[in-house]
Amino acid sequence: MKKVLALILALSMALSLAACGGGSGGSTTGGDTQQSGDSGSSGASGGDTVRIGVFEPSTGDSGPGGKQEMLGMQYANRVTPTVDIGGKTYNVELVYADNGSTSDKAPTAAAELVGKGVSLVLGSYGSGVSMAGGPVFDDAGLCAIGVTCTNPGVTVGNDYYFRICFLDNFQAQVLVNFAEEKFSAKKAYLLGELGNEYDQGLITFFEQTFTGNGGEVTKDSFPTNTSDFTTYLNKAVSVGADVIFCPVSIAYATQIIKQAAAMNLEIPLLGSDTLDSNKVLEAAKGSSVQLYVSTFYQEGGSPEFDDGIKAWLNEDSTAMTNNGGDDTIAAVTAMGYDAYYVALEVLKAAGSLDLTAIKSALPGVTYTGVSGAIGFDDTGDAVRDTAYIKTSDNAAGAWALETVQTAS
């Protein structure tokens, strides 16, 4: 009797908690498409549907960013659900695989996409997972288009990985130039997560460029799940840094900004594309923190896209939750949107669903998206020469365009 009672109690607890979550959360991997994907026939040639794999994290540290990137693709898929390939109209179906933000889950997620017979893969948010999943796509002969994975290692040595975003060395260069021009920075404090390829890669490039220009840096790495950053920030103050460069993921960035605000930090914070998030903006709102981030897209760049996606976010509560509860457009969302259209262009150019045809058509594709003109170089990287630098308007809680910075 007592055991039965305990069991019921356990079940009801689990259920009630799940119910609480259901109200505000909702599935990220967007129900309908995935279910039909699972039940539908496998194999790329099945019926009149073309499948595009979405290799993104919806859980883990990069989950929030991954979801925002997926929003762009989902919105694009809503606007343009079909594509003409070789004179035949296909329905485009997005097939999701969650790479869990970790390098050990990424190959499994990549293999899942290969197994589901997708024609092309988009993603991932986060360079580490892209590098971990890359060889799987390479072996399968399946082309992947990186959306915002900025680490050079993603495409190097992998014939099947392409990307539509700029690279970390470019991004670091841009930020160094900005720091020197705007703040005449001579000393920089660099802070990143221990063992995170993205953070450490950017920090290394920043250090190389900055010290190459005669600057001086102090570097620190914090362990995963750290939440006390006051010590690091105080250290930056004590070494007399002119700027703090922290290319960290959103969860850490919000902590760093909140703590910088509490200690009235006067040193400007520089961030990379990951910091371009409404959660970061929310953390900086009402404080005196000076925050500058380099990014792919600034709201207002394409009013038509802005209005469309905002309308969609406002009517779809799940999408709104995945965007962090408001309708500020993250750059990764714009990039996800562009990536979807690049994928369609590739399929059109290939003229068939044959993986070899897709591979040979991909490098020649060009497309002008909301984030600018996109083309590929020999390594498979996007040809880009500008980045947007945004600053947080702390009174209004919005991003303001600071400057459009080039690398040279």
Next chain:
Amino acid sequence: MQYAISILLSGISLGGQYALIAIGYTMVYGILRLINFAHGDVFMVAGLMMVYLSAALPLGLALPLVLLLTVLLGFLIERAAYKPLRTAPRMSVMISAIGVSYLLQNLATYATGGLPQMYPEIPGLSATVTIAGTSVKWATVVTPFLVVALVIALTQLINHTKTGMAMRAVAKDFETAQLIGIRLNAVISVTFVIGSFLAGIGSMLYFTNYQSVVPLSGALPGLRAFVAAVFGGIGSVPGAVVGAFIIGLSESVIKGSNWSVFSDAFTFALLIVILVVKPTGLFGEKVTDKV
């Protein structure tokens, strides 16, 4: 100098917050010989509840409600996941605890979508104060005093009340305590209630300082608090507090030095050293294993 003070302050406040979690670990261990792995996650859930409740209710109502719900959560976890396993081998209970920990983390991911949630400002605690040129939140200053006050109250409870006496009896000898008529389940429930209450208070202080709550927020503070409890001698309340302050301070000092990368490595290396050199910790009871 100012830098040194800032490190010291952050260390003391971290230590205080770890202490509040460590007490929960140590009390449950003392009585049940169970490492309650879900404790750090109860702490995280308390943070999330505060985020959601404060959005819907006035703060004066939300604060006590969060504490009440945290206590309820701790109580329910014990009843649902540990009590049915009372006679099972100790390992089963521990695995059940790990299960609860993952359940809470994943439910939190589901509810929040993995996005960091901003902890509300608590008037008084969130205001900043400048000490010797270092600007910190009141929560940092209040923490050590609050911890000491709570620990004194707790030791009074354990040493001078009937419930406390029952707790000590159960901790000494499970079966005999039952034989002499102590209501085991009630005592264990009280332990979980106290532990969760302190975790609730701890979460308020912690998240006021480190304002974003993510599903894994409880994992690392929980682990460090556990190390603190072992360091101080698991089962001993004052030991857990002293251990927590030592862990908090050393973490802060190492982060401030040139070896900041090793701040976690140090904490866990300390755990190994303690287990090898003095397995019972600083204040641990001597050989308790009975045949």
